Amino acid sequence: MDSYGLSTQLSMETLHGSLNDPAISSMNLLNELIDEYPVAISMAAGRPYEEFFDIRLIHEYLDAYCEHLRRDRKLDEAGVTRTLFQYGTTKGVIADLVARNLAEDEGIKAAPESVVVTVGAQEAMFLVLRTLRAAEHDVLLAPAPTYVGLTGAALLTDTPVWPVRSTENGIDPDDLVLQLKRADEQGKRVRACYVTPNFANPTGTSMDLPARHRLLEVAEANGILLLEDNAYGLFGAERLPTLKALDRSGTVVYIGSFAKTGMPGARVGYAVADQQVAGGGLLADQLSKLKGMLTVNTSPIAQAVIAGKLLLNDFSLTKANAREIAVYQRNLRLMLGELERRLGGRAGVRWNTPTGGFFVTVTVPFTVDDDLLAVAARDHGVLFTPMHHFYGGKGGFNQLRLSISLLTPELIEEGVSRLAALITARL
Amino acid sequence: MDSYGLSTQLSMETLHGSLNDPAISSMNLLNELIDEYPVAISMAAGRPYEEFFDIRLIHEYLDAYCEHLRRDRKLDEAGVTRTLFQYGTTKGVIADLVARNLAEDEGIKAAPESVVVTVGAQEAMFLVLRTLRAAEHDVLLAPAPTYVGLTGAALLTDTPVWPVRSTENGIDPDDLVLQLKRADEQGKRVRACYVTPNFANPTGTSMDLPARHRLLEVAEANGILLLEDNAYGLFGAERLPTLKALDRSGTVVYIGSFAKTGMPGARVGYAVADQQVAGGGLLADQLSKLKGMLTVNTSPIAQAVIAGKLLLNDFSLTKANAREIAVYQRNLRLMLGELERRLGGRAGVRWNTPTGGFFVTVTVPFTVDDDLLAVAARDHGVLFTPMHHFYGGKGGFNQLRLSISLLTPELIEEGVSRLAALITARL
CATH class of the missing domain: 3.90.1150.10 (Aspartate Aminotransferase, domain 1)
Structure with missing residues (x-):
């Protein structure tokens, strides 16, 4: 030595x-x-x-959130200040406002306790994959080509990603069935399939409504989760329902991003994970436990900026x-x-x-x-x-x-x- | 099914x-x-x-950082706004200001390119452990008792933590040598030893100066990194040099937190990782690659709040x-x-x-x-x-x-x- x-x-x-x-x-x-x-x-x-970026907006959004805490939450000044300055709850201080936004813009009914506010959609992806990847034989399915951030989260959690064929109508449900069969034959456990039904990165493609229903059916029938990423859904000529809005069986974990619709510099995203975990409450509770070990909580100041934008726009990012x-x-x-x-x-x-x-x-x-x-x-x-x-x-x-x-x-x-x-x- | x-x-x-x-x-x-x-x-x-929390401080800190961008960085208004609103560099937009703070408060000479600004010290710990934990036989040493956040980061990366005896003078260097020997005998590779020389959480204990030198010697001689956590160093009657300030051989990776000295609600911390990696530049560059897959970058707005506090206090958090x-x-x-x-x-x-x-x-x-x-x-x-x-x-x-x-x-x-x-x- x-x-x-x-x-x-x-x-x-x-x-x-x-x-x-x-x-x-x-x-x-x-x-x-x-x-x-x-x-x-x-x-x-x-x-x-x-x-349309304007530095004054940051101050206005912060003020709007503080006013919300005073008016709607009945907090005194010490409480308002504490909410922004101090450590916050792991799931996020604005989970209820995110839920209202989802109802307004996407017709998604999310209970606030099923929402985990994260440091961008990227942390949400990591948390979901880290939660689900428990053993060597666990794999994730994802369309090829796929978002590089998904690849990154999979690498950090040592999760193999198996490609599924993708067409101009999104992920191919027949190839999905084929890959599930192949995984089963090889002794692999498929934990989830990642999808971006709206204007995917990198391809720009979307799934039509029948394809969304078909994908949900295949996932339900095979007992796999769908991990739906909807970073671009707002920016379309027509708006189709998200998988999460169509989901009646807890098949979809929804990954939201405010980077394109709120402000990239806030670095705020979220997961909606309302699945029940036997012996563990909601899947969101498990994501939150991991988040406590990863980033403790998302900056309440950053959350306040996003909340202010929601509050000043009647919870509609379509409007904003x-x-x-x-x-x-x-x-x-x-x-x-x-x-x-x-x-x-x-x-x-x-x-x-x-x-x-x-x-x-x-x-x-x-x-x-x-x-x-x-x-x-x-x-x-x-x-x-x-x-x-x-x-x-x-x-x-x-x-x-x-x-x-x-x-x-x-x-x-x-x-x-x-x-x-x-x-x-x-x- | x-x-x-x-x-x-x-x-x-x-x-x-x-x-x-x-x-x-x-x-x-x-x-x-x-x-x-x-x-x-x-x-x-x-x-x-x-x-001493005051909501107006958030606005003042943001303004101070914007003024710094105009005055010292010569950015025009579009550039100032872009810095706060847009995605920023993965290592952080305030790495240079953090380096100035380390020089001012701790006598640590850190090149800005060796600093990675993170979502609290917690993300920094995860990034270091994720980077270092490459194989089944990799282990981490840490004093018992130890900070629960370290335990969490180790769990997320499947890193076994081996306890090292801790006394009222901090981690026991003799037991450290013993544990290194034991690891070697069992075919384990010790990647680092976690230490908190200043007012550790949970014990409150500190290491005296001879103990710091001895610990550095043991680590150097055995080729292991020391992962130094200094969340509480500022709050002492006397200030001893950090391990990083004493380090002459690139033994110490320094984990900094602004949660107690800046503002918990900003969720800003950092790692100083100036070690050379054969074939990979600085260790900080590798941490940054992982951060890109985990949280993309730390909110520039949150960073701006911390930067403003530094700027308004001549880079001294002791003063602040x-x-x-x-x-x-x-x-x-x-x-x-x-x-x-x-x-x-x-x-x-x-x-x-x-x-x-x-x-x-x-x-x-x-x-x-x-x-x-x-x-x-x-x-x-x-x-x-x-x-x-x-x-x-x-x-x-x-x-x-x-x-x-x-x-x-x-x-x-x-x-x-x-x-x-x-x-x-x-x-």
Whole structure:
């Protein structure tokens, strides 16, 4: 033993496997590559639109929440101050307001005690997977391609993710049945299937109403939970009921995010987990126990900001986001129009036509990898996300994801023009 | 298969083992018991003192941070607003300000890139343990008794915790050597040893300077990391250097908390991890990769609140907490005085005499369990924490923890009087 043993012992090989996973490493490299070209037009970033951000809103939202505590909760000033300054309950101080928002915007009846307010939807995903992943043979099903945050939460909990085929109508229920059968044959226990029925990240696709019913039937019949992620549902021309709104049997754990509808900088999301656990109350109670060991509670100040936005908008984020919804709808329409104008009729080039959300998938007849992205950034001044990053590097090599959320009409026109130049040069 | 299969399948036995761990279950039961007696004098809660909380401070801190972004970072209004509203960098937007605070208050030279801002110290502990726990044979060492949050983070990462003997001078370096040898014999890989050299939770004990040097030597010689938790260091009559300030070999990963010195409701903490990882940059970079999969980033709004407090106090939390430090010192002195007055000279009753922090350990010649606590609450109107909760139920059955942080002089006098009645009735 020598006193320098330590520095030589800390090597990537001795750290947790998730840190060496190709999906995560490649996503990090991708982000570094994108950061290298700050002046390129970015159709890569999925961050929300910024025009309506206003620092004064933070103060107004905080004031509105304090006023709610005084008026509706009858707290004195010490109580109001304590609520924001002190540690709060693990499930969150605004669980009841979140439940009212769900009733207002989604027709979801959630008892406040089934809501766990989390540090973004990401923590909610981790908590659900950590709760459910109890043994080596536990696996999670998820569509391929899938949201990279789901992949991350699965890696942190050592949960294998088995891909399920995904179409323009969302996850394929027949392939789901097939994968369940396969899992059973291999002695695996499927704990849940992750789905994003509304304007999924990365594909932009949604499920129609019959597909939602069919998916619920398959999940119920096989006794697996559905983990429904609804980060983009508000931003559509038409609104279909969420799986959770259709759920009558406790099949759906609902993951909510305020990052796109509230404020990303608050980092507030939540899970609705109203399932009964034999010997353990609600599933939400178990998530809360784990949260106590992970982040103790979500910042009450951050929660207060989101609560204030809800309170000042009659609990409707549809109302609060009227301008943003119009921008995203306009951008999506413009993006699809520009794609048609610049690339319509080109052999082998096609794209899907989402009716909402942030993303469009473009398919091309050549390989789309990070090398191509580097060329696009350097030679054409345009950025996108190679779709293979959402397949864990196991597919999608002729697809790319375009995001419309941060763009202006001018940037969409110029961005698609540059993208078209890159693509047509390769046809 | 039937459509009700699901609800019967969700049972405690099928969920992650951490949820069934006796240490966590008993802590939950303890908190429920305490909640049942809201009118009892609580010497159980370790929450910070509330008299100086003021809701206006939140607005002032936010304004101060925005002004810093304008003045020192030269951001325009869009840039200021984006910093608070939008997703931020995973390592945190205030890492540089945290580094300045560490230089000011602790004499720790931390490069900002080695700092990862987290959702409280709790997330930092999880990230470090998740990073280091890579294989079945990995274990963590920690003093017995130990902070329950450490136990929680270890459970979430399936990390076995091996106890190391702890004395009134902190962790026993000789027993540490013994445990390292034992681990080696059993084919275990010790990844780190958790320590709280300043006013530990739950015991209140601190390490003297020679003990700190000796601990660093043992850790260096054996190539193990020390995970230093310093949540209470500010609240002492005398200030000894942290292990991190003494560390010359990258042995110490420092876990910081702003819960007691900044504001609990911000839920902001951090790790300083300046160790080089072969093939992976700084250990902080690896923690940051995991954080991206766990909570994405710490709320910039919450970070801004803490930053504002730092900015308005010349980066010194010692200065910012002058009044709180005086209160905690007064309360500690009063508590020790009242214990002496009410219980001095009683056979078998003794207590330690911490010079700072929130906690005092009382030893009695009879069993202290949750049944006794229930009697104390119901018949005497006083609450404390049975120490066995910090031993994972494997020791401490004749000790209790008293917290001084939330009390007034009147409550201390009356609380100790009630406690003395309980104790003397059992001698």
